[in-house]
Amino acid sequence: MSSPKSPLAPTALPNLPEIAGVIRRVARAGYKAWERSDLTFVELAPGTTVAGVLTQSKCPSPEVEWCRKALVLGQARALVVNAGNSNAFTGDRGRTAVEAIAARTAQHLGCAPSDVYVASTGVIGVPLPVDKAEAGLDAAFASAPVGWVDAAETIMTTDTFAKVATQRAVVGGRTVELVGVIKGSGMIAPDMATMLGFIFTNAAVDPAFLQRALAAANTKTFSCITVDSDTSTSDTVLAFATGAAGNPPLAGDEDEGADAFVSALSALCMELALLVVRDGEGATKLIEVTVEGAESDRSAHRIAMSIANSPLVKTAIAGEDANWGRVVMAVGKAGEPAERDKLSIRFGATQVAEHGLAVTGYDEAPVTAHLKGSEIAIGVDLGLGEGRATVWTCDLTHGYISINADYRS
Amino acid sequence: MSSPKSPLAPTALPNLPEIAGVIRRVARAGYKAWERSDLTFVELAPGTTVAGVLTQSKCPSPEVEWCRKALVLGQARALVVNAGNSNAFTGDRGRTAVEAIAARTAQHLGCAPSDVYVASTGVIGVPLPVDKAEAGLDAAFASAPVGWVDAAETIMTTDTFAKVATQRAVVGGRTVELVGVIKGSGMIAPDMATMLGFIFTNAAVDPAFLQRALAAANTKTFSCITVDSDTSTSDTVLAFATGAAGNPPLAGDEDEGADAFVSALSALCMELALLVVRDGEGATKLIEVTVEGAESDRSAHRIAMSIANSPLVKTAIAGEDANWGRVVMAVGKAGEPAERDKLSIRFGATQVAEHGLAVTGYDEAPVTAHLKGSEIAIGVDLGLGEGRATVWTCDLTHGYISINADYRS
Known part of the structure; x- marks a missing residue:
């Protein structure tokens, strides 16, 4: 927050393509006494599939439990990310806050609450204030779309720079794009996932295949980084595929372009994971x-x-x-x-x-x-x-x- | 070494009794460029029994391997401790150095090399110089005996204060004394033992019983402390019993005074373990x-x-x-x-x-x-x-x- 930018930060940001079917908006919910946006709302086109890897902590946040349930269905219409309060270890009030966020977003989009994915990051043990979340959501719904970097900055906590990466693959004759945003700097020893990472692609991908590809990439990337050996209660990586590229949906290893997509996803995860280490708290090497x-x-x-x-x-x-x-x-x-x-x-x-x-x-x-x-x-x-x-x-x-x-x- | 004394250091040293059959001498072998004694030679009376717990590291020092072998016999006539060089990860040259120390000490005392216990602490990866060790031993053999605190200071490395403790028990109608000295400050996450700790008693104790009692005490004391989660390659705790108190040798739980001795040994281990944490590198709490x-x-x-x-x-x-x-x-x-x-x-x-x-x-x-x-x-x-x-x-x-x-x- 007030720390100077890590000396290991990349000197330039990559050029990030738009992903058709992904619209980002941000707002200031005011979870902390800071003058910045701290709520991110990402609207996803109907038909978007989703996969995820989540913390193995025995004390996960209610957001993690919510996502774990929703992932079984494999469909997504929205992602809401709160920064400044992890809502972990907050009992029934924490669960209620997540349900309220999902309900309000579902009502706005006309979808099922289980289509709404929620992630929160920040201090543990303070229930996420529902009134601030709802007012923040309403402000986000009414605001103009923003770019990838604005969204990456809005999900930061102790991070000293915005973390984004992109990859491309040819799948079934179509060029598909992948963009990822991630946050994380301390409490980093992901156990099957890192703090909060979000990947978006316009490829059409069957959710079961997307889940297998993400889990495989995770094993060699997010699960191979550590800043301080401390595993978060909120670790979440979600991958959303809007299908707007129009390729025949990827469903198996033999599909044309499956290898290229899996490679691009894995490379993207590696880039994102290394960005987190480069922003490790106090890191100089x-x-x-x-x-x-x-x-x-x-x-x-x-x-x-x-x-x-x-x-x-x-x-x-x-x-x-x-x-x-x-x-x-x-x-x-x-x-x-x-x-x-x-x-x-x-x-x-x-x-x-x-x-x-x-x-x-x-x-x-x-x-x-x-x-x-x-x-x-x-x-x-x-x-x-x-x-x-x-x-x-x-x-x-x-x-x-x-x-x-x-x-x- | 040059660090100021830990703010958690005890304000006073306990009164330490002599243990009949234990004679301490120190010398300057010059393992590092420092103006202090760094070699401790403890002579033990014939008939002294010994027990020990040693690091579970997969890369133990040759000293640890030497002690592990010697402990099978359960007898001890001497202890040699080198400070400033752990001799760990030094291959054949490290093994040779330990054998040379044991041989020279055995010759001096007229005992078997396997009666000589050796422990070293300090930098990893530099073979202990045999010439310095032998010259240091010869100087120690020729020097006047010193007190417990001198010995405790001589085994220190990054420690900021000398660590000693004492306990007493009545066994078979005799009052027996126990004295322990220990060193350790960093690389402390003992896995069945802490860096270097030495306990001396004038009680007569069967070595198998002594081993059981030490192992049990260790589980609740040395194995319950951590400074930095890093487990040393040289962790060693040895307990020596000279038998000079003249009690009927303790050999089983039912023996008169067995409970009192085990309790005193356990309390002593607890005191020593907490002294190490109090001298944890940089510790203020x-x-x-x-x-x-x-x-x-x-x-x-x-x-x-x-x-x-x-x-x-x-x-x-x-x-x-x-x-x-x-x-x-x-x-x-x-x-x-x-x-x-x-x-x-x-x-x-x-x-x-x-x-x-x-x-x-x-x-x-x-x-x-x-x-x-x-x-x-x-x-x-x-x-x-x-x-x-x-x-x-x-x-x-x-x-x-x-x-x-x-x-x-």
Whole structure:
């Protein structure tokens, strides 16, 4: 909010195409004492299909529970996003607020409440005020449409820059466009989803196929990022397909253009996920952790996450210190198969440890140069099998402490 | 090292009794460029029994492997502790260094190498220099005995104060004394043991019984603390019993004084474990997290650790912010059974959330006052069963970042 823009923010925004059947409006509901829009209303054309991945938290927000139910039907006419109040852990009052938002939007559009998807982000434990939400919705209904970036800015909380991405694919002879907007900066350790991400495409896609494609992309993207190991109660990624491109609806892997669409969706998810890490609270370095030679991909992922979540590894990178001993520590604590004397570690392209001990007399200069950069690569080879995973995180700095020691005030 | 003493340090040291059969000597091996003793040699009387708990890291130091083997025999004549170099992840050279230390000490005492226990702490990945270790040992052999506090200071690394504790029990008509020394401040998330802790008693105790008692105490003490969720490669707690008190050796739960000894040992472990948390890197608050009403004790422990390891909970406490929403988040991400609408949370004695939502109009004044103190209590009731656990951690502050962004240099 008041933090300066992350040094890892992209220098330019991409050109974003319009997606036929997607109309964005924003308004100021006033969930917090801030002078900015904080309610986003996206109207979707009749026939839009939807897929989603949601937090695995055992204490999910009522918005997450609402979306989980609605996704079974696979149809969507609207998305409403509230910023500044997550409405999580608010009991019956929270549920009532979500139902009121869905009802009012459904009445406005003449659709079923289950066609309305709702997501909220912000402080936990304060019921979303229904009067503010309803007044905000009415203001949004009456307002002029806005661009993608306005919508991306309206869903922000501690984010320091608006996060958008786009991809394109040829499907059944038609060029289809995909646009995604996402927010997230702290409380990022998505468990099958990240904080709030929304993807829109004009492709025609069967909801079951869209769900499979989104879940597969998620496994390699949103589920591979972490800022602080803290998993949100509100993590939500929804993908909406309006079908306006007029391609024959994608329903199976063998359909023409299915591969291209899945690839484009996956690339878009990757871009969005990395934007979140680049805006990690207090981040000054983007860190890519690759683990190879594990007994399985799953084991590699767990070890990579153990490294990416280690405060000691993250502070060492913040200090531009090639302290690979902390990487060994993080491998050792992961609880996954590992043999110390087969382990190799690299920073950037430089092998610093091999087969369980430091590489004798390795040149520290390229390592030091690599660590002074803003994109850091840590590689671990366990030497056990073919399992492989890559995850992304950021460094842990004074900025994270400053942001989080007085967030609620 | 150069950090000021933790504000959570005890104001006075306890009076420490001598333990017959335990003689401490220290020397400067010069493992780092510092003007202080860094090698501790403890001579133990013939007949001393020993028990230990060691790190579960998959990348343990050669010292840990050495101790694990030696513990099978249950006998000890010496303990050697090196500070400034953990000797972890150093391959054959690390193993050779440990063997050389054990051999030289065994020769000096006329015992078997397997009677010599070795522990090292400090930077990972640099082989312990054998010449410095041997010269340091020779200097120690020739030096005058020192007190407990000198030994506790000699095993320190980033610790800001010497950590010692004592307990007493009546066993078989004899009063037996227990003294413990411990070090640890960062990389603290012991997995069955903490960094380096050493307990000495003049009680006569069968090694198998001593092992059982130590393992049981460990489960409720060292395994219940965390500073930063990072588990060391060198975690070691050893308990030595010289038998000089002359009690009939303790060998079973039914023996006279067994309960008293086990209670004293457990209380001593608790004191030592809390001293480590009080010296957590950058700590300004000691945090006790109690989880009740879980499906099992194990489940309660996991949830408590999820709260205690959450950077967002720890920074909130640093900021004296009653942000209980972050506690909900940490419960939700633990992956253990929890039902949002049965969850209650308190800070200090004040219930702030009950049955899944904020307590209406609860008085923030006592909560604010509690959070301004240096000892913080967070209580969670899951409302599901009888499972219960308490763990201890510290807050996450700018001090932690400062200490760890340039530790190795």
